[in-house]
Amino acid sequence: MSNQTLISLAAPVDGKLLKLDQVKDPVFSQGLMGQGFAIEPSDGKVVAPVSGVVTLVAETKHAFGIRTTDGADVLVHLGIDTVELKGEPFTVSIKQGDHVTAGQAVISVDLKKITDAGKQKTVILAITNSNDILKQFLLSDGDSNITAGQIVAGALIDVVKETKKTAGKGGNYDQLATDIVENVGGKENINSLIHCITRLRFYLKDDKKANDDTIENLPGVISVAKAGGQYQVVIGQAVTDVYDAVIDQIGAQYTNNAATAEAVAETTKAQNMSVWDKIKSGISNFIGVLTASMIPIIGILAGSGILKGILAALTGFKVLSTTSGTYVILNAIGDATFYFLPIILGFTAAKKLSSDPIVLAIVGGIIIYPNLLTLASKASTASTNFLGIPTTLISYTSSVFPIIVAAWLGKYVEKFLKKVIPLYLRSVFIPILEALVLSLVILIGVGPIITAMSKGLSNGLVAIYSFSPTLSGFVLGGVYQTMVIFGLHWGLIPIVINDIATNGHSYINSILSITMVAQGGAVLAVFLKTKNKKLKEVSLAAAVSAFCGVTEPALYGVNLKYKRIFVVASIASALGGALTGFLKVNNYALSGALIGFPAFITPGVGIGSNFYGYLISHYGTLLISVVLVYLFGFTDKMLAKKNDPMNLNVNVA
Template sequence: MKYTEDAKKIISLVGGEENINTLIHCMTRLRFTLKDEAKADTAAIEKLDITIKVMKAQGQYQIVIGNRVSDVYDIIINELPNLAESKETPPEPSEEPKPKGFAQHFRHGYDEFIGVLTASMMPIIGVLAGSGITKGILAGLVSAHVLSDKSGIFLLINTMADTIFYFLPVILGFTAAKKLGSDPIAIAVIGAFLIHPNIIGIAQAKTQEIGLFGDYAVKIMNYSGSVFPIIVAAWLGKYLEKYIKKIIPEMIQGIFAPIIEIIILSFILLLAVAPVITVLSKGLADGISILLSFNGIIGGAIYGAFYPILVVFGLHWPLIPIVINDLAVNGQSVICALTSITAVGIAGSVLAVAIKTKKKKLEALGYSAGVSAFCGIAEPSLYGILLKYKKVFYMTMIGNALGGAVAGGMHLVIYGFTGSLIGFPSFINPKAGIDSNFTAYIVSHLVAFIAAFVLTYLFGFNDKMVPSDKEA
């Protein structure tokens, strides 16, 4: 309850309840959709002690708070209970002018795409992270001969941790449909169809195809853990449902509309969308992996240096479904392993600032942001410190480049979704236990942390520096 006054100020400064369409939150941000963003006092919001940064992206007014976001969110919902009832409801169409020209159309389309990915993925990120850590801990216990991989307890817990990946099309179908405004249950059923034992059985057979009409047959793939096909289904469902409701009498819509939607979309996915998207997403992930394998040192250095910039501009979101698909299909990911290094490098930089500064507020922010980065959440560090002190950002890029180069040279991979310090079990090989990959994890992450910390402490920061948001 100590954030009650801050929550009330935020409500007032965004224009009051009457100016708020919806409110959701992710791990670090309050994400408002406002009726009129001009009514929000951004400068005053950024001056609040609890606020790190205000961002405007994907049609949302985003207030970056950090670890305390869920507490502030709960208080706002308690103050404005009507938001709780509509927090997952898509906002009403805005009256803003339609985009003109290719550049504006592309930016608008990209913002919409990222908005769907964000809203679809965010509710399951915590479960994905916990599942990856759990599998890593199990692998470590087996490697240490504390637990047998043939035991019942191992089988049960390992199955629990695998469940989120296996049933991903079902869960994502539900969350994506909620975001897009299509029928969540119908889209979830379509996701379940994609991973039905009959479909999986065909995908695992020698022919991997099923006959439809005469000699015409369609190739069936294993869609367990797939991401993009079901999101496309949720998008198509939004338009298909409107058409179906126009041609079916209202009194029987509740019975026939969902099953017609399920049949039509299932065939569309099976025949056209799912095979193409699955091949493309797997090809992109394989392409990045091949590039890193071709010259892992250079590739790792480039990725490590520039990934924080992708986060700042919201360009990192398209990588997340690829990582999840890579983990589900191949059981490991190079991209996620390199991303883990960047979080540790960022932690090194902000902790160096916290130790060196004499400013109490900046010191507190540095320590809390550092802890968040060790947990894999870098946004408080990025928006609270790195973007305000450019030299700190540059030192972080150098530290991450060195760590990424080491990781690329040692062929580091990750076996779970969570990295950084808290996700160390995700680097334990599920089959071989603690091996050279875990050594690569320790060395690469230490290099990134130490380099970023030392460079920032010696060259990147001092209290005489003026933060960018205070520059004239």
């Protein structure tokens, strides 16, 4: 029998609150040790995050564990790889078996000693039996400054009466277990042991004490590997039996059932993953990075979008001239965030992907460098070469995908450079060489690929319009915002500009306008349906911005974050695009969405059939999007995902 309770988790130190996936250690960041959070500490005073009994104080003093009366096992890990410091930076005032209360001082840490030793000082908290008891994890906003003892998270857990577990017997694997334990440095060198579907995963105090060659040559052992702070002995299908035999010899106190279950689940999933599953996982990971990188700037993006919409309306009604000083200054304020988006995203994405944020911001600056943009803007100079390598320059202002690719590659490039450049030269040469390599990857590799794909897609979509405006509207309406995400929409922009410049109108731009309304309608539906106060604020601002012609806040702040919303919004957009194509709605200026309605008034004719077609298509799309997302695209249950920072405003029943 079990019942549920909500326990509070206090910050163990002063500092900056981080999500667990921001930790630069895969064992913790991937949740292998359980759900939790991390803090970049600003002070060395460590307090107990919960009340309970101390179950562990590491011999090297770098970690301690507390079990609450409700059965939650809470681990606090002080720094990354600080086990190697052999307790030097830590002064401990607790011991195993002590009863502590939340907020009680337990350890003092010399942060300078940790950083001087070249280690990360990040303090990590994890509920190590998350898989067994955790139902929901609630974390307040990351990247915020908090104080020791402040409640920063909550955990909804199952309270289960503890039952004594008898260790399994190792059968015929007792001798192998004895040999493995002896050659990893003995029982005294083991901190803990878990296993996945093929490997024993030891957490050793000193992996240098392990005799790799001897272990690899033991009958029953396939190989040895070291990864993620673990000493891994590859066994194969008999791993569970060998694990039981080892635990029988060293004792059940070295187990971590939650982490073992997590490792088994992860490796089983990875092994059984189909090609399609791997593709879906890759897309999901990409979207996760994309939205996490955008979240810090969603507010300024939404505000800038609204300002740009107001300016579009003022110029549309001839209240402001585009050449006036007032317009130029206000437009610069509204446009700057979008223009310099690669620089901003370079910084935020690098933090998410553990690359160098400053270097990636510089890379963002390089790809939007004015001289390169000038060359890219002219057909005669866009095709150039670098050291004889042909390349096509394009404008990367307001782009997202290329700099995300660079941020992902950054940590690998930096890792390689550290291997080949002497220590005393690294501070000077690594940053500039990394910026050089990543910039060239974008300019020479990503740019031409995007250009070719964009041109191909654009030509195909235009050809479809010539065949059937309705079909073209359906296809373009459905895929355009996805094209925006990957930077493939740029091929359509010159077509739209050319249509307006030469013909005075553009049917294609009418369909692009519809996609903005659909995305805005989706977040408007979220605003109407959610009970989450923070999500309401974000959604309303994103909706207004989208109706003003700027969809980034809607896309990256809400719709992609909760993927089903984006899918349903794209369906609504496809239907609206088909309606626009069927009515042959025309656009007479580079403006659109709801705020850009003057661009649909036919010059010399005034309000007539085209404008009525605009009203029917755009407000019809708005209605379709709101209704579909409200009914099928969103529910507050989608906020119940682990580590969603918006969860704290949702009532937990």
